[in-house]
Amino acid sequence: xxxxxxxxxxxxxxxxxxxxxxxxxxxxxxxxxxxxxxxxxxxxxxxxxxxxxxxxxxxxxxxxxxxxxxxxxxxxxxxxxxxxxxxxxxxxxxxxxxxxxxxxxxxxxx
Amino acid sequence: xxxxxxxxxxxxxxxxxxxxxxxxxxxxxxxxxxxxxxxxxxxxxxxxxxxxxxxxxxxxxxxxxxxxxxxxxxxxxxxxxxxxxxxxxxxxxxxxxxxxxxxxxxxxxxxxxxxx
Numbered sequence: 001x002x003x004x005x006x007x008x009x010x011x012x013x014x015x016x017x018x019x020x021x022x023x024x025x026x027x028x029x030x031x032x033x034x035x036x037x038x039x040x041x042x043x044x045x046x047x048x049x050x051x052x053x054x055x056x057x058x059x060x061x062x063x064x065x066x067x068x069x070x071x072x073x074x075x076x077x078x079x080x081x082x083x084x085x086x087x088x089x090x091x092x093x094x095x096x097x098x099x100x101x102x103x104x105x106x107x108x109x110x
Numbered sequence: 111x112x113x114x115x116x117x118x119x120x121x122x123x124x125x126x127x128x129x130x131x132x133x134x135x136x137x138x139x140x141x142x143x144x145x146x147x148x149x150x151x152x153x154x155x156x157x158x159x160x161x162x163x164x165x166x167x168x169x170x171x172x173x174x175x176x177x178x179x180x181x182x183x184x185x186x187x188x189x190x191x192x193x194x195x196x197x198x199x200x201x202x203x204x205x206x207x208x209x210x211x212x213x214x215x216x217x218x219x220x221x222x223x224x225x226x
Contacts, residue, residue: 032213034214036217042219043219043220044153044217046216088153096213099152100152100154102150102151102152
C-alpha cells in the first residue's frame, strides 16, 4: 500500500508565527517528496521538492525529510494571511506512482 | 512561458450523459497526467502519458473513462456515461522529462464537473 497521511486540520496560526505541516508515508521505496499549495477553487502549485534526508530551505519555507521515520514536513516561517490555503503532500515512488495526501488546511489569522 | 491549458473550466451534465475535457501541456513537456480531485481529497492519478504512450492507467475506470494523446501534445479525457460520483475537478498536469520520480509536475486550472 502506498498511503500518504496528513492531518486535515484546520491548522490555525497567528500572523508572524511558524506553521508546521506534517506528512507520513507508508512505502519505504518512496523517492521524491513534494509540497503543493492549493488555494480554494484553484489548482495545486508546487512550492517545494525534496529528495534526500535533511532540510531544504527556500525563502520562508523549509522542507524536512526523514526517510527512516517515513516523515516529511513543511515549515512556514513568518506566516502571512496570504499563506492561508490547503497544503498537499505528494510522494512519488520507485515506479513513478505519485500519491497525494488529502491536504492540511492552514489559516493564518492577522 | 505559458502554463498548462485546460477547457472547459466548468461543466454541468446529467447522469448518463457524456463529457470530454481537453488539456494542452506546457510546450516541450513530454509527460502528461490526468488527475481527479474530489472535494476535500487530494488529487488521484487517473492516467499518465509519456509522449503519446500510456505509462500508467491502473486507476482509470476503464468501463467509462477513456483518454488519448494522439500526437504526443494535447490530450482529451472522456467520461461516457457519467455517474453522480464523477463530480469532481479534473486536473491536467505536465512534466518536462521522462516522468521519473523526481519530475516536477505543473498543474492546469482544472475542469470542475458537476453531474446532476
